[in-house]
Amino acid sequence: MLELQHISYQTEDEKELLYDINLKIDDHFVVITGPNGSGKSTLAKIIAGILTPTGGKILLDGEDITGLNITERANKGVGYAFQQPVRFKGLTVKDLMSLAAGKEAKVSELCDVLSEVGLCAKEYINRDLDGSLSGGELKRIEIAMTLARGAKLSIFDEPEAGIDLWSFQKLIHVFEKMVQATDGNILIISHQERILDIADKIVYLKDGQVAMYDSREKILPNILKNTGGGSCQVLLDKGKEA
Amino acid sequence: MDAIQKNILKEVADLDALPVGAYNIRSNGATSARNTTANIDIVTKEDKPGIDIIIKPGTVHESVHIPVVVSQAGLKDMVYNDFYVGEGSDVVIVAGCGIHNCGDADSAHDGIHTFYVGKNAKLRYIEKHYGEGEEGTRGKRLMNPTTVVHLEEGAQMIMETSQIAGIDDTTRITTADLAAGAKLDIHESIMTTGEQNAVSNFTADLNGENCSCNIVSRAVARDKSRQHFTSRLNGNNVCSGHSECDSIMMDEAYVLATPELAASCTDASLIHEAAIGKIAGEQLMKLMTLGLTEQEAEEQIISGFLR
Ligand SMILES: Nc1ncnc2c1ncn2[C@@H]1O[C@H](COP(=O)(O)OP(=O)(O)OP(=O)(O)O)[C@@H](O)[C@H]1O
Numbered sequence: 001m002l003e004l005q006h007i008s009y010q011t012e013d014e015k016e017l018l019y020d021i022n023l024k025i026d027d028h029f030v031v032i033t034g035p036n037g038s039g040k041s042t043l044a045k046i047i048a049g050i051l052t053p054t055g056g057k058i059l060l061d062g063e064d065i066t067g068l069n070i071t072e073r074a075n076k077g078v079g080y081a082f083q084q085p086v087r088f089k090g091l092t093v094k095d096l097m098s099l100a101a102g103k104e105a106k107v108s109e110l111c112d113v114l115s116e117v118g119l120c121a122k123e124y125i126n127r128d129l130d131g132s133l134s135g136g137e138l139k140r141i142e143i144a145m146t147l148a149r150g151a152k153l154s155i156f157d158e159p160e161a162g163i164d165l166w167s168f169q170k171l172i173h174v175f176e177k178m179v180q181a182t183d184g185n186i187l188i189i190s191h192q193e194r195i196l197d198i199a200d201k202i203v204y205l206k207d208g209q210v211a212m213y214d215s216r217e218k219i220l221p222n223i224l225k226n227t228g229g230g231s232c233q234v235l236l237d238k239g240k241e242a
Numbered sequence: 243m244d245a246i247q248k249n250i251l252k253e254v255a256d257l258d259a260l261p262v263g264a265y266n267i268r269s270n271g272a273t274s275a276r277n278t279t280a281n282i283d284i285v286t287k288e289d290k291p292g293i294d295i296i297i298k299p300g301t302v303h304e305s306v307h308i309p310v311v312v313s314q315a316g317l318k319d320m321v322y323n324d325f326y327v328g329e330g331s332d333v334v335i336v337a338g339c340g341i342h343n344c345g346d347a348d349s350a351h352d353g354i355h356t357f358y359v360g361k362n363a364k365l366r367y368i369e370k371h372y373g374e375g376e377e378g379t380r381g382k383r384l385m386n387p388t389t390v391v392h393l394e395e396g397a398q399m400i401m402e403t404s405q406i407a408g409i410d411d412t413t414r415i416t417t418a419d420l421a422a423g424a425k426l427d428i429h430e431s432i433m434t435t436g437e438q439n440a441v442s443n444f445t446a447d448l449n450g451e452n453c454s455c456n457i458v459s460r461a462v463a464r465d466k467s468r469q470h471f472t473s474r475l476n477g478n479n480v481c482s483g484h485s486e487c488d489s490i491m492m493d494e495a496y497v498l499a500t501p502e503l504a505a506s507c508t509d510a511s512l513i514h515e516a517a518i519g520k521i522a523g524e525q526l527m528k529l530m531t532l533g534l535t536e537q538e539a540e541e542q543i544i545s546g547f548l549r
């Protein structure tokens with residue numbers, strides 16, 4: 001279980017990106033959604049230890065992990081699939097999958113995990129994880145790495161981005177399976193209705209604050225209401241003038 | 243051969259025992275073992291130190307190993323090796339030089355390797371340089387390899403060089419000329435540490451129609467070491483040339499990259515890419531989210547980069 005208490009985050013130039021976030025994530029499958037720029041990725045980075053919150057506490061299974069670095073949190077069971085996968089010159093898919101799994105990965109094991117994300121291991125394991133892979137391929141491997149870790153808390157930041165429709169269907173299936181197989185928590189950041197549809201609970205983040213956090217049934221209708229029209233004040237004012 | 247020499251042989255040529263095929267092992271300035279085959283002859287030069295390696299036309303799937311071991315402190319070894327790779331052959335040549343210096347005098351190995359690669363021949367040339375010493379000794383390990391490549395029509399050469407550890411001072415010079423349809427691929431990996439100094443200088447003359455050259459240099463400079471990389475591609479015909487110099491800087495190192503492109507033909511297409519920078523923070527972070535410490539992550543990134 002993950003608990004965030006009064007988490008706030010300010011950039012160095014004092015821009016407030018998150019205000020007083022309070023969340024208890026104890027359901028299997030929680031989706032964080034909200035407009036672009038609302039602070040979703042920032043929150044994920046704070047949980048993974050990539051960013052240090054300016055205030056508040058993070059508890060994992062009751063233990064305060066706020067002071068732990070990225071590595072220590074990873075070893076406590078936090079997994080994080082980045083929104084933008086990182087490229088490496090000279091490190092192969094096999095190397096990274098092995099590092100993720102914490103042991104030299106066997107081809108058969110790689111086949112299992114990579115086929116979950118729709119990739120044929122044979123064609124990919126010896127390829128460098130660099131610019132020669134397509135955006136969607138990189139994204140799938142990013143997801144596969146987090147699957148391979150099998151962490152207590154797995155965070156996926158917009159796993160659907162750049163993934164074609166057919167594979168997306170399969171991906172939903174993978175998450176469903178993962179939810180059934182694990183007794184940990186899966187936290188997905190997503191804009192996709194299909195992913196919201198299978199959530200136990202949904203967090204709606206807006207302007208760096210938790211605007212809503214409840215069961216899917218309660219949240220979904222509200223989100224749809226909220227997402228009409230633009231929110232840029234300049235444009236709104238312009239509309240009034242016209 | 244003693245244990246030190248055997249270990250060096252392992253480092254530079256990945257050899258535990260005598261290799262199969264043709265070989266010439268040079269140890270402390272003299273040939274210590276040699277084997278020739280029906281298609282590959284090795285002949286000691288009469289006028290200067292070094293050997294001629296003569297590969298008959300049409301020789302395929304054969305290899306030549308020519309490791310050099312310097313384990314005597316203060317030895318300054320200089321060799322001239324000429325390689326004649328016959329028309330239509332397809333061979334692998336593994337060269338390597340290792341210096342073990344446990345004295346206070348400098349040890350050096352300077353080599354000039356000249357390749358004459360015949361029409362439509364294919365050559366893969368692997369060269370590894372390595373140095374080791376003992377703590378508290380002052381003798382430097384110096385290595386200055388010069389490689390001269392002549393590619394005839396349709397000849398192809400892949401050259402993989404690496405110098406990962408232990409060479410205090412090096413000047414590496416590589417020059418090449420390419421005839422029509424020839425293809426040259428160079429992949430260099432260098433790491434310098436401590437106060438080491440490395441200069442690497444490539445020049446390729448793309449003379450023949452539709453010849454192509456690709457030079458990729460990957461370098462890591464740590465501590466207070468210094469590196470200077472120069473590459474010059476001369477496009478004298480319809481040709482394509484690409485050079486890439488990619489460096490990771492750490493600590494207080496210094497890296498200078500000076501790419502040069504020169505064209506005397508409007509249909510020459512030459513590209514250069516150069517990048518110098520520290521290890522990308524996001525790469526470190528990604529590996530740390532997989533449970534590696536920052537130092538382990540650094541090691542993984544560097545060893546992959548230099549592979
Ligand atoms: N270092 C920074 N300095 C200033 N602003 C920043 C910095 N990092 C992020 N931001 C801003 O913080 C806001 C939140 O960014 P974040 O990446 O968390 O959004 P998000 O909800 O993940 O958006 P998306 O749906 O587009 O992925 C954005 O407006 C972004 O421009």
Ligand SMILES: [Mg+2]
Binds near residue numbers: 040041042083157
């Ligand atoms: Mg985001």
